[in-house]
Amino acid sequence: MRQTQFDIIRHGEPVGGRRYRGGGIDDPLSEAGWRQMWAAIGNEGDWDQIISSPMQRCLAFARALAGRHALPLAADPGFVEIGMGAWEGRAHAEVAAREPEAFAAFYRDPVGHRPPGAEPLNAFSARIATAFDRQMAAYPGRRLLIVCHAGVTRALIGHVLGAKPSAWYRMRIDYAGLSRVRDDGFGPGVEFVNRRRLR
Template sequence: MLRAADCRSIAKETLVPVQDTTVDLIRHGEPLGGRMIRGQGVDHPLSALGWQQMRAAVGKDGPWDQILSSPLARAREFACELATRLGRPLAVDPELREIAMGAWEGRRPSEVAEEEPDAFAAFRRDPVANRPPGGERLEALQARIGRAYDRQIATYPGRHLLIVCHAGVSRAIVGHVLEADPQHWYRVRIDYAGLTRIRHESDGTSLEFVNAERLRTWRHP
C-alpha cells in the first residue's frame, strides 16, 4: 500500500477474522454546481462550502488508524488532505464509488421530476423496480458495497476506520450491516458531510449513530 501522500493506493485483498473494529462513514461535502444527481458520471470537486463542511465535521484531530475513500474527486480529494494532515495511511477503493444513475446524472431532481414525473415518482416509490434509465441496479450496488465493506473490515481488524464516500454508499453500508432490504435504503437521510458510526465487537454489530453533523467520540456504556 502506498503512503497517504500518494492518494492512490488500493485496498488489500487479504481476508482475516474481524476483531473489535469501529467504522466511521462520512459523505462528501457540497460539490461545485450545488444539488444535482451526480452518481459516477458527473464528478465535480468540492465547493468552498463543501470543504468547510468536511473540515468542520471531522475537527482538528481524528481517532482513525486508516482512511479509505471512493475514487471520485468529491470524496478522494478531502480524504487525501485529511490523511496527509493526520499522517494516516490512505487506501482508495474503486468499489466504494457512488451508484450509477444513468440518464439522470448531471440533472437536478426538480428537473427530472418536472420532465419525467411518472418515472421519477415510480423511482421514489420503489427504487429497486424502477431504476433510472441506464442506472445501476440497487441489487448490484448491494453486492458491490457489501463485498467491499466486508473486505475492508477483514483487512483492518481491530482498527478505527474512516470511509469517505457518498450518500448511496453510506446507505448501502448501513443496509448491509442491518440486513435491510434495498427498497428501504432511501428512508435513511445522509446529508453533506453527515457522519455515521458502526461498531463490530465480539458480541455483535451495532449502529451507533447516523448522519451526525460533528464527529462524536463518546460511546454508550
Template sequence: MPHKLITTLDLMRHGEPVGGRKYRGQQDDPLSEKGWAQMCQAVGDHCPWQAIVSSPLLRCADFARELAARHGLPLDMDDRLVELGFGAWEGRTADELTAEDPEVLVRFRRDPVAHAPPGAEPLARFRGRILEAWNTLLERHRGKQVLVIAHAGVIRMMVAQVLGIPLPYIFRLQVPSAGITRLRVESDGDDLFPQLLFHAGIL
C-alpha cells in the same frame, strides 16, 4: 475464550460538490468551497483513526488526501466505493426530471428496484460491490478505527447491511452532506455483531 475485538467504521459523506444538488452518481465533480468547509467543520482537529479509506471520486478523494497528509495516516482508494451509477439521470436535477415526468421520482422512491433510471447500475449489483468493500474493510482493519469517505448511496448500503433493510427501502435513509455515521463491529472469532451507533460528532 477468544478476545473480542472492536472495529469502528466512521462513514463520512462528502460535502457539497460544485454544481449543487443533483443526481450526480459517478459524475466526477470536485468539492465546492462550501463543501470543503462542511467537511473541515465535521472533522475539526480530531483524529481518532488509524487509517482512511476513500472513494476515488474527487469530491471524496481530495479531502481524504488532505486529511491523511495532515495527520500522517495511511490512505487507500477503493474503486468499489464509488457512488451508485444513475444512468440517464447523471448530472440532472430533481426539477429537470419532474418537469418531464411529474411522477418519475415518486415511482423511484416507492420502489427504486422496479423503477430505476434508464441505464442505471442495478441496486443488487451495487449492493454486491459495496458488500465486497465492506468485507475488505473488516478484514484489513480488524480491531481499528477507520474513517471511510464515500457517498450517500454507499453509506445507505452499508447501514442497510447492518440493519437488514431491504433494497427497496434504502432511500428512506437520509445522509446529510459531510454527515458521519458510525458503525461498530464486535468480532469474536468468526462471529461478527455489527451495530449502528448514533452520536453527535467524533468523540
C-alpha cells in the same frame, strides 16, 4: 478482542449544487463543501486508516485529512457511488418537472423503477457489501474512516442491518453527514447515522 470501528462520512457539497451524481459525474467539492467536511471532522485524527471512494469529491478531502494527521490512505473503487444512468448530472427539480411519473415511481419503488441505464440496486448492494467485508477482514480491531457518498452510506448501513435496498431511501444522509458502525466481536452494529459532528 479489540473492537473494529468504521466512521463513515459523506462528501460535502460539490461544485454545481444538488443534482444526481452517481459513478459517472466526478465534480470536485465546492468551497462550501470543504467547509462542511472540516466542520464535521474538527480536529479529529485518531484513525488507523482512511479509506476513500476514488471520486474527487471524496478523495481530495481524504488526502488533505490524511496529510494533516500523517495517516495512511487507500482508495477503494468498491465505494464509488451508484450509477444513475440517464439522470446523471441532472438536477432533481428538472427531472421532477420533465419526467414527473418516472420521478415519482423511482421514489415509490427505487428497486423496480430505476432511471434508464442506472446501476441496479441489488447489484450495488452486493458491490458495497463485498467492499465493506473486505475492509473488515483487512483491518480487524482497527479504527477506520470511510469517505464516500450518500448511496454508499445507505448501502453500508443497510448491509449491516440486513435491510432490503427498497428501505434505504428512508435514511437521510446529508452532505458531510457522519455515521458509525462498530463490531464488538459479535458482528457489526450501527452506533449512529447522519450526525453533524463526531464530537
